[in-house]
Amino acid sequence: MSIRNPKQALYEQFAIVAKALGHPLRLEMIEQLAQGARSVEALAAKLGQPIANISQHLQALRRAGIVAAERDGKFVRYSLADESVLSAFASVRAVAERRLAEVDRIVRGYFEARDQMRPVSRDELQVLMRDGLVTVIDVRPPDEFALGHVPGAINVPLGEIEAWSQNADAGREVVAYCRGPWCVMSFEAVAALRSLGHSARRLEDGMPEWKAAGLPVEMAA
Amino acid sequence: MSIRNPKQALYEQFAIVAKALGHPLRLEMIEQLAQGARSVEALAAKLGQPIANISQHLQALRRAGIVAAERDGKFVRYSLADESVLSAFASVRAVAERRLAEVDRIVRGYFEARDQMRPVSRDELQVLMRDGLVTVIDVRPPDEFALGHVPGAINVPLGEIEAWSQNADAGREVVAYCRGPWCVMSFEAVAALRSLGHSARRLEDGMPEWKAAGLPVEMAA
DNA sequence: TCGTCATTCAATTATTCTGTTGAATGACGA
DNA sequence: TCGTCATTCAACAGAATAATTGAATGACGA
Structure with missing residues (x-):
């Protein structure tokens, strides 16, 4: 030793x-x-x-x-x-999510007793979008995006974040969402965008919750 | 609690x-x-x-x-x-690498002193192999080699480096790899080959990363 | 069915971690 | 210069973790 x-x-x-x-x-x-x-x-x-x-x-x-x-x-x-901390956090969570059966159970219980600490709530996002203050990106794969997404959101799968960000207005805030509050993709998108100099936040939860709240959903053309 | x-x-x-x-x-x-x-x-x-x-x-x-x-x-x-374990390992390492001054010291003092030449990236190695410009050696023990190696690589465990080099074409560049970016064996192999008059470089990382990148893997016959 | 042997369990000790308390530090504002 | 107050340190008890030893499991092959 x-x-x-x-x-x-x-x-x-x-x-x-x-x-x-x-x-x-x-x-x-x-x-x-x-x-x-x-x-x-x-x-x-x-x-x-x-x-x-x-x-x-x-x-x-x-x-x-x-x-x-x-x-x-x-x-x-x-x-x-630095941003690498967020991705370490995300990958630890990814291991836990995939492997621990107990996590599923807890997460289900969590939806019922959620408290307030997510970056952008659904309500807040609706206001921001109405006033045209943010760009909303959906970081899920295209097939999931096609089945329903937040109206006005742009589909930017994780692998395309960097390319997309180069053509985006760096001064405009981005809100990323994916499958739900425990989905790692929006964390990684936010981390990537921040390291590229953009201002980015996560939506509190993701698509299933958006639809479940009775909010409008747009389908692919 | x-x-x-x-x-x-x-x-x-x-x-x-x-x-x-x-x-x-x-x-x-x-x-x-x-x-x-x-x-x-x-x-x-x-x-x-x-x-x-x-x-x-x-x-x-x-x-x-x-x-x-x-x-x-x-x-x-x-x-x-599953694969997520490797990425968790990698991101923990990334945090340590970026932030811990001591890691830098250790890495510089031990690893980099032994390898002043630029390591070979996976992409670069594929081109070099396709054009037949290099000999690739896998310096891991035979049992690990048998479980999967870079196609075309020769298994030359550390202890056999010297013997092998005597029958090798001294004018042909050698690329050595082992278990990963922190595995010392490929550093030592490169150091040994250079002191024997060969031209040698390391692969940037090792076998698990090669496999994780979706590149072909050859098994023992 | 039985012996073998790779693996796991149980129990012990030494070490490290956690959370609490209360006192010490040290930068700011007056 | 001095008081204030956010933060840190020091020291403690209780809990968890690590490594070691020896015994117990339990699946395989005969």
């Missing part, structure tokens, strides 16, 4: 990152920080935890290079270190 | 996956399993660990849905549960 070859040392570094992701509260903190920078106090209030506890978890995340700290007046504002 | 809403329960499931990735030995096991299915005994031998220890870590990985078990005669063969 004391004598480590470089290979083992590397694995230890990787393990530090994964271990930092290995706690429910820290994951929740990461999702909060994905919405924007937060002070320790704000995070603590949001998550209903003692401030000192949040502070310590933030230290752990910082040691792993997952979050960055920046002083802003009296506050220290924490934010995600 | 005892009363969990569905959201927290969900984060707990995600945390189980991340926690399972949060141990150097388990990460090493995952890299091994990315090469192909392995028995407990084979893994233990490969990593120099007690069998019971490996078995317990495998249970942890299985609980997290990261590996799958399948009985094969007397042995239980473990393998990665």
Whole structure:
């Protein structure tokens, strides 16, 4: 244990990152920080935890290079270190979603007792679209898009995000959605768009919920 | 803590996956399993660990849905549960690479010092092979080679590099690959070949990435 | 049916992690 | 310079995890 070859040392570094992701509260903190920078106090209030506890978890995340700290007046504002954190979060979730039968069960229960913390709600999106303030993209594969999508949305499958973004107005905000709140594709789309300099957010949930809410659905021509 | 809403329960499931990735030995096991299915005994031998220890870590990985078990005669063969595991591994690594200063130091100090030449990308290698310009050697042990290798590659385990090079055309460039971007064997192979007067480079990554990219894989006869 | 043997379980100890408390730090505004 | 207040540190108890040992399982082959 004391004598480590470089290979083992590397694995230890990787393990530090994964271990930092290995706690429910820290994951929740990461999702909060994905919405924007937060002070320790704000995070603590949001998550209903003692401030000192949040502070310590933030230290752990910082040691792993997952979050960055920046002083802003009296506050220290924490934010995600970079976009790669979001994709790591998304792929951990992808493993959990595909493999843990229990997740399905929990997710179903979750739809009934949802709380408020998704970036853009359906109602909010309707207002934004009515006022022409955002571009809405549907990142699902074309066949799913053809079966019904948010009126006015553009179909931009994940693989085409980068090409599409080059012709898009970089100053206009993009709202991405896919299959639902636990679908990774819209996370990845947002991460990709942000790293390309665009302003992007996720829709709170996805197509099935939109249709279930009785909102208009457009079919392919 | 005892009363969990569905959201927290969900984060707990995600945390189980991340926690399972949060141990150097388990990460090493995952890299091994990315090469192909392995028995407990084979893994233990490969990593120099007690069998019971490996078995317990495998249970942890299985609980997290990261590996799958399948009985094969007397042995239980473990393998990665699906492709999403590899991408989770890769994104954890990406976070570590970008953010941990120590990783940079380790990588520069150990890996890059041994390989100042640009590694060969997969696309580049395909062109070089198509045009017959290079000899490709797979420096992994024969058992891993047998489970799948780059078509046309020759299996030259590390210990046989010197003997093999004496019968090889010294004017022909060699491309070596092994288990992946962090596998040391191809670095050492390239270093050995260069010191023997050959022209040698590494493939940028290794076998699991080649297979994951959907490129053809050849099995042993 | 029985022995073999790869694998798993159970129990132990050492280590690490978690959450709480209260005190210390240190930047800002007066 | 000093008080205020967001944040961090230090220290503790309780819980979880890791590695080791030896015994128990249970599927295969004879």
